[in-house]
Amino acid sequence: MGCGSVGPMASPPAQALADLTEISTQVEAAVVFDREGTVLGSTVDDERAGRLAEAALELVRAADEARPDGAEDLVQLDVALADGSVFVAADGDRLIAATTAPEPTVGLVFYDLKSCLRGLAEELEAKPKPRRRTATKKKDHEKP
C-alpha cells in the first residue's frame, strides 16, 4: 500500500457508503480515499473525513514499515484496541478505513468494507465524468 498527502473531498458520500452503514451495524465511521489521499466519500463531515484519511494513511505507512523484509504487499489490516477497532482495506488504488466498537466480527467487517469498495468502484465507473467548462471570452467586436 502506498500513500500520499491528504487532499480535498472529491464527491459527496456515495450510495455504497450509505449501504455500508445501513447493512453493517458494527461500523461506526468510514472513509474512502485514494493513494494520493483524496477523500472519495465518507460517513462523517468533510473536515473529519480529511483527518480520518490522514490518520489512516499514517497507519498504512506504519504497517508497511512493520512488514517483514521481502514480504508481499499489504492488502488489509485491522487494529484491535481496548475501546474499539480500526480497519483498513484496499481495492486497487482505493482504500477504505473504518472504526468499530470493541471486539467486532472481523471477517464480517472486512467483507462489508470490500463490498463497499466494489460498490463505490461500480458507481464511479457508471457515473460519467463531468465535462470541464471553459470560459470563453467575448471578443471586443462582439460586445454590444
Added chain:
Amino acid sequence: MRSRSFLTGFLLAIGSAAAALLFRRRAARRRERAELYLADGTLVSLVDGQPGADRLLEHARELLATARI
C-alpha cells in the same frame, strides 16, 4: 465490634472491585494488537510491545479518537 467487621467487609468489597477493574483494564490492554494481511495470504500479527506495534497502535488510537469526536 459489629461496625468494625462491617467496615472490614466494606473495604474488602471496595478493594475487590478495584482489583477486578484494574485486572480487566490490563487484560484489555494486553489484547491490543494489529493484524496485517498480505497479498499472498500471509497474516502478520503484532501485539503491544513488539517492534513496530507501538506506532501502529498509536496511529489507530488517533484514528479512533478522530472518528469519535
